[in-house]
Amino acid sequence: MLYSVYELNRMAMTPWRAAANATRKMMRSPMNPMGETMAGRTMAAAAELFESVTRRYAKPEWMIEHTEINGQPVGISEEVIWTKPWCSLLHFQRDKDALIAARGTETADRKVLFVAPMSGHYATLLRGTVEAFLPDSEVYITDWQDARMVPVTDGRFDLDDFTSYIREMMTLLGPDLHVVAVCQPGPPTLAAIALMAEDDDANRPASMTFMGSPIDTRLSPTVPNKLAEEKPFEWFSGNLIHTVPAPNPGAFRRVYPGFLQLAGFMNMNLERHVDAHWNFYTQLVEGDGDSADKHRTFYDEYLAVMDLSEEFYLQTITDVFQEHKLARGEQMHGDRKVDPSAIKDVALLTVEGEKDDISGIGQTQAAHTLCSNLPETLRQDYIQPDVGHYGVFNGRRFREQIAPRMKTFMDEAGGAALKAR
Incomplete structure (x- = not known):
């Protein structure tokens, strides 16, 4: 209603x-x-x-038409290289001829997959993140679909499906890949890599970076974390889940509406x-x-927001914010238990913001505790002073301090991880 x-x-x-x-x-x-x-x-x-x-507000356009390399403009085109009902994988293809002309030679750049949050806003929220990597990286990003636009005939989508989607994309892009999970997708991305490691999957990535992610929300709980724990599951399912009305393509699908999520963001x-x-x-x-x-x-x-499917939203509330299943070693993917300690050769970087009021200090760092069998040479942690949640992945300090640190980590620790296999 x-x-x-x-x-x-x-x-x-x-x-x-x-x-x-x-x-x-x-x-x-x-x-x-x-x-x-x-x-x-x-x-x-x-x-x-x-x-x-x-x-x-409609879904924003990326509006990334070119990047600058050695003072020369290099054209950018968006290419969908993988798609399913709930997500498309975008590649920001740089003009090859202009790229060679700008550098004077043909060189292979690092491959970076940004796993955008599926938490209300569109992937374009990471526009600045993408732009910072385009001059020296092949950039890919997940473009999640608004549940309001997915017909009920396309089926359900939950946290397990999210994890499976990430694994499929990593498999497609190959082992020389550097994965960056921004905020919400931290737990399912870590789960996907743990499953690949346990299977000794040859396509597991070279490195994984988690930025402001709720790996363990028991640490430095913020206002949203406390709300998720204080309210019973029935409150979320009874008050925040609604039916998409006609004539939307996803009519009759049960969702957590984007306008409710936006109201929560605004009220903070x-x-x-x-x-x-x-x-x-x-x-x-x-x-x-x-x-x-x-x-x-x-x-x-x-103000451009998207709806989330009922099952994805409620499973995220219970597994991540109420029962802390991944942090407690109880996370399941289908009938398999997720074991991050199986990760032994995927370099790990965690990035947090000193003033983050969404994911408190320590919540992302918890990935280091879970990945207990990673050698010290393949792990780094960084806390960026004077930034909140948004500043962890966007803005001047991200461009000037965080992004260069990430690139160095990918090249050095990620490269070492690949050689160690």
């Missing part, structure tokens, strides 16, 4: 948004003498603010978001176009 009410409200606002758009365009028309007056700018700013806070820092939108309004009135553009860029990404 809640999802239907949400959709009805969104449709009811459609004519109002159309009127706001018309007002904004009219007030900003160069033919309108009122446009540059204080009254005209105020009306245009109010109209744009209204439209922006009532819109459903509500005052900051209110201030940001008020500042956006004043910037529009004052004609500060650069600052207004930065606001649009951030919120076009932040």
